[in-house]
Amino acid sequence: MTEKYAVVVVGGGAAGLSAALVLGRARQRTLVVDAGEPRNAPAAHMQGFLTRDGMPPAELLAVGREEIARYGVELVRDRVVEVERGEYAAVEPGKDATVEPGEDAAVERGEDFTVVLAGGRTVRARRLVVATGLKDELPAVPGLAGRFGRDVLHCPFCHGWEVRDQPFGVLGTSPKSVHQALMVSQWSKDVRFFLHTVAEEELSDEDLRRLAAAGVDVVPGEVTGLLVEDDRLTGVRLADGTTHARSVLFVAPHAVPRTGLLERLGAELHETPFGAYPVVDPTGLTTVPGVWAAGNAIGFAEQVVHAASGGYRAASAIVGDLLMTDLDAAAGL
Ligand SMILES: Cc1cc2nc3c(=O)[nH]c(=O)nc-3n(C[C@H](O)[C@H](O)[C@H](O)COP(=O)(O)OP(=O)(O)OC[C@H]3O[C@@H](n4cnc5c(N)ncnc54)[C@H](O)[C@@H]3O)c2cc1C
Structure with missing residues (x-):
């Protein structure tokens, strides 16, 4: 018989674990399926999360996994490869949420989901949290990807x-890189903006005036390689052979939202400058009834603290939704 959960959380990063913690504490039978590739894995430290500033990303997740286990939440290292919608049986309050459709159920209504894992397991869930994060695709400069999260930032x-x-460099990959070059000038007054694949004509007069006001040097020419000594970035090389001593290079990865499961469920997406993300309400509810999303699965700019907060919001909405669904069913409403 297919195992049934009240909620399956897809993704066990900050968003998914936070949702799972709240669901577990609300006595919802919850399964987290996590492929184990959190976005910030390349970084040694996670910053800016009050009380956890500087904690290694893997440690945050290890603590999170311990916390959810206390409340009986199950976590498996696997990948969800398919999700399908179906009918579900709402159960009477206080009864096990694992009842079969039609079997000892007060009313059948609403949705449920069949969740297929790469490892061959299939489970069912009344609600889903999609917390699958996103994938960063880095510019194709030789050696750059291997330094991401260390001195390529x-x-x-x-x-x-x-x-x-x-000494900062900023790699231009689109006219939007101007914004990055301006922002990083808050942290160093020695910034060189390498135009790389951006044509000079693509920069507006306002861009040039703002860059000048920030003291950012604009350097035309393609960056063809990084200079590295003792495993530290020391500079960049341009196509014309010139080199520039830099110890940090800022880049803008191309964000690839992990929306495949949501799209197959029919979720509506909206375009952003960083890709297409699901349309969600303030709790993270997508346009598919019963499916919530949180963390980088809903937007590029979600930091760890936002992701954790989004997981909490989704979970608390789900707890209310399940309870009200069952109460309405029991009350014949
Ligand atoms: C180099 C770097 C450094 C960063 N540093 C910071 C920082 O200092 N402070 C900060 O606040 N933010 C930082 N961030 C941003 C941070 O990584 C994200 O805010 C955070 O990871 C978002 O959490 P999440 O739970 O949404 O996604 P993730 O942490 O990416 O977790 C998603 C999880 O879902 C899993 N998954 C995906 N698809 C499936 C599937 N189909 N089935 C099962 N599991 C799946 C993935 O394997 C992954 O484990 C950094 C990002 C990068 C790239």
């Missing part, structure tokens, strides 16, 4: 303090 709020006042 994307987020000054995550790493800016640690590299403050050092």
Whole structure:
């Protein structure tokens, strides 16, 4: 018989674990399925999460996994490969949420979901939390990807303090990179904006005036390689052979939202400058009844503290939704 859960959480990063903690404490039978590839895995430290500032990302997740286990939440290392909607049996309050459709159920209504795992297991759930994060695709400069999260960085709020006042480079990959070059000038007054794949004509007069006001040097030419000594970035090389001493390079990864499962469920997406993300209400409810999303699955800019908060919001909404569904069924409403 297919195992049934009140909620399956897809993804066990900050968003998924936070949702699971709240669901477990609300006595919902919950399964977290986590493929184990959190976005910030390349970074040694996680910054900006009050009381956890500087904690290694893996440690945060290990503590989170311990916390959810206290409340009977199950976690498996696996990948959800398919999700399908079906009918479910709402149960009477106080009864086991694992009742079969039609079997000892007060009323059958609403949705349920069949969740297929890569490892071959299939489970059912009354509600879903999609907390699958996103994938960063890095510019194709040789050696760059291997340094991501160390001295090739994307987020000054995550790493800016640690590299403050050092010589920064910013790799231009679109006119939006101007914003990054301006932002990082808050952390160092020695910033060179390498235009790389951005044509000079793509920069507006306002861009150039703001860059000048921030003291950012604009350097035309493609970056073809990184200079590294003793496993530390020391500079960049341009196509014309010139080199620039830099100890930090900011880049803008191309964010690839992990929306495949949501799209297959029919969730509506909306375009953002960082890709298409699900349309959600303030609790993270998508346009598919019964399916919530949280963390980087709903937007590029969700930091760890936002992801944890989004997981909490989704979970508390789900607890209310399940309870009211069952009460309405029992009350014949
Ligand atoms: C280099 C770097 C450094 C960063 N530093 C900071 C920082 O200092 N402070 C900060 O606040 N933020 C930082 N961030 C941002 C941070 O990584 C995200 O805010 C955070 O990871 C979002 O949490 P999440 O739970 O939404 O997603 P994730 O942490 O990415 O977790 C998603 C999980 O879902 C799993 N998953 C995906 N698809 C499936 C599936 N189909 N089935 C099962 N599991 C699946 C993934 O394997 C992963 O384990 C950094 C990001 C990067 C890239």
